[in-house]
Amino acid sequence: MIDPAQESASPTLLEQHLAACDDACPMCGYNLHNLRGDKCPECGQQLKLQIALTQPRMAAFITGLVGLAAGAGFAGFALILTTLFSLLSGFWEWSDTLVLAVETVVFSLLVILWHRRSAKIRRLSSGARWKLAAGAWLLSIIGLAIFGVVAYE
Numbered sequence: 001m002i003d004p005a006q007e008s009a010s011p012t013l014l015e016q017h018l019a020a021c022d023d024a025c026p027m028c029g030y031n032l033h034n035l036r037g038d039k040c041p042e043c044g045q046q047l048k049l050q051i052a053l054t055q056p057r058m059a060a061f062i063t064g065l066v067g068l069a070a071g072a073g074f075a076g077f078a079l080i081l082t083t084l085f086s087l088l089s090g091f092w093e094w095s096d097t098l099v100l101a102v103e104t105v106v107f108s109l110l111v112i113l114w115h116r117r118s119a120k121i122r123r124l125s126s127g128a129r130w131k132l133a134a135g136a137w138l139l140s141i142i143g144l145a146i147f148g149v150v151a152y153e
């Protein structure tokens, strides 16, 4: 449905673009040619024009994020398992639980920090971004090694 206020106004940049182009709705694939307004008539999603990078250079950022998330995921999952095992057996390895709890919190905070600093990380040089990503994975491996040392003492 076309908003009456928009019908009388001059076409927006989105409408001008869609008058000239045959773009499909990114949500449902409906052909938006000559769309009036800013909502897809098929799925109802609001649309906007935007400038995007052709190559967003996200690989190192995502690699680092996955590295930190792997550390948080491993520690959190192992914490759940050791807690369940301890509850069932009645035998607590407090050092294991403590190390896993600290690692879960630290890696979760690092994931949040990594995400919040995404713009700064993406502005770094390619070499610096990949060093940071490698550092994120190295931290996860170190976290795993620390747990391994504590668990097998």
Ligand SMILES: [Zn+2]
Binding pocket: 025, 026, 027, 028, 029, 030, 040, 041, 042, 043, 044, 045
């Ligand atoms: Zn749609």
